[in-house]
Amino acid sequence: MSTQTLEEEKPTEVAVEPERTNTLNAANRCDHCGSQAYVSALLKTGILEFCGHCWNSYKAGIEPIAEVVLDERWKLTDTAKLDVSP
Numbered sequence: 001m002s003t004q005t006l007e008e009e010k011p012t013e014v015a016v017e018p019e020r021t022n023t024l025n026a027a028n029r030c031d032h033c034g035s036q037a038y039v040s041a042l043l044k045t046g047i048l049e050f051c052g053h054c055w056n057s058y059k060a061g062i063e064p065i066a067e068v069v070l071d072e073r074w075k076l077t078d079t080a081k082l083d084v085s086p
């Protein structure tokens with residue numbers, strides 16, 4: 001064993017803004033359709049954000065590979081600002 005570190009490669013820079021991992025707001029848009037995002041998935045490649053509808057479509061594929069999933073769809077039932085069919 002040498003004292004040389006194995007971490008010679010620079011870690012990939014991931015642009016994770018702290019506020020994005022905490023709370024989604026109107027500035028967060030669905031990466032698929034552009035609606036307001038209510039789910040944010042942190043992947044190794046970056047962050048994907050989804051509205052409730054698109055999350056339902058992509059959840060099965062994204063959830064297993066996401067490191068963190070921030071699900072704030074409870075806001076939809078709380079504020080009822082958007083017309084989202086149950």
Ligand SMILES: [Zn+2]
Nearest residue numbers: 030033051054
């Ligand atoms: Zn969408």
